[in-house]
Amino acid sequence: MLDTIPIQATELFSSAGAAEVFFLARLLFGATLAFMGLNHFMMTDGLAGYSEAKGIPAPRLATLFSGGLLLFGGLGVAAGAFVALAAGGLAVFLLVSAVTIHDFWAVPEDQQQDQMTQFLKNVVMAGASLAFLALSSATWPYALGISLL
Numbered sequence: 001m002l003d004t005i006p007i008q009a010t011e012l013f014s015s016a017g018a019a020e021v022f023f024l025a026r027l028l029f030g031a032t033l034a035f036m037g038l039n040h041f042m043m044t045d046g047l048a049g050y051s052e053a054k055g056i057p058a059p060r061l062a063t064l065f066s067g068g069l070l071l072f073g074g075l076g077v078a079a080g081a082f083v084a085l086a087a088g089g090l091a092v093f094l095l096v097s098a099v100t101i102h103d104f105w106a107v108p109e110d111q112q113q114d115q116m117t118q119f120l121k122n123v124v125m126a127g128a129s130l131a132f133l134a135l136s137s138a139t140w141p142y143a144l145g146i147s148l149l
Helices: 018-042 044-053 059-079 083-100 109-134
Strands: none
Touching: 018 044, 018 059, 018 109, 044 059, 059 083, 059 109, 083 109
């Protein structure tokens, strides 16, 4: 059986450069998702049409909602504000959209590779979201530190 050593929140970012690397990771992750969210607003018609073809109910509303979730979730993680809500919402959205929008197993063979790549991208980003969620109760360096509680 593997023993674990509890780590105090103050020790999480105590090694040299850890705070800066964690901040950079948040910026890269959050800015990418926020940009994806902006794309949902700039390309609403095309994405809503794609969502409709995938059987998503109220596709235009779903596109706008998902754009807002990506935008504010990404900004929340990057800024260190409302992290539990931001990271948790992103994890759920990314896993649901991986299965419903990027269902590579249900598309024609010539589309399978692209959809598998998109599916795996969502799964990886959901994993990162869960990691940020797990760390959401810690004090983050270079963060606004705003939360619901």
